Amino acid sequence: MIYEDVELMKLIKELTVVHKEYEKKFGKGSLNRRIWHNDPVHPNVEDIKWDIEEINNAIKTGKKLPTLSPENWKRIIF
Numbered sequence: 001m002i003y004e005d006v007e008l009m010k011l012i013k014e015l016t017v018v019h020k021e022y023e024k025k026f027g028k029g030s031l032n033r034r035i036w037h038n039d040p041v042h043p044n045v046e047d048i049k050w051d052i053e054e055i056n057n058a059i060k061t062g063k064k065l066p067t068l069s070p071e072n073w074k075r076i077i078f
Contacts, residue, residue, distance in 0.1 A: 004045060011048040018055045026064050031055075033067040 015038075023030055037054075038047040058065045068076075 007045050008043060008048070011045060011052065012043070015048055015052050015055075018052055018059070022055050022059055022065075025059055025062075030064065031067070033070065033073045034065060035068065 019031060036047075037050045038044070054065065
């Protein structure tokens with residue numbers, strides 16, 4: 001396993017932890033309909049770090065991250 005794979009696995013675990021902390025503060029599902037920097041099909045270290053930092057800042061400041069409305073979410077083609 002290469003170094004980046006090890007770091008990637010560590011960061012994915014950290015992302016899961018901060019995601020749960022965010023939901024504790026703002027409610028379950030509060031990150032639904034959020035556009036992330038990270039591509040789930042091709043994850044990379046820098047994008048996951050960016051997402052973790054963004055969630056941590058939201059928790060510290062008490063400001064929810066923006067999400068798309070249900071109507072706009074339905075318009076996105078993945």
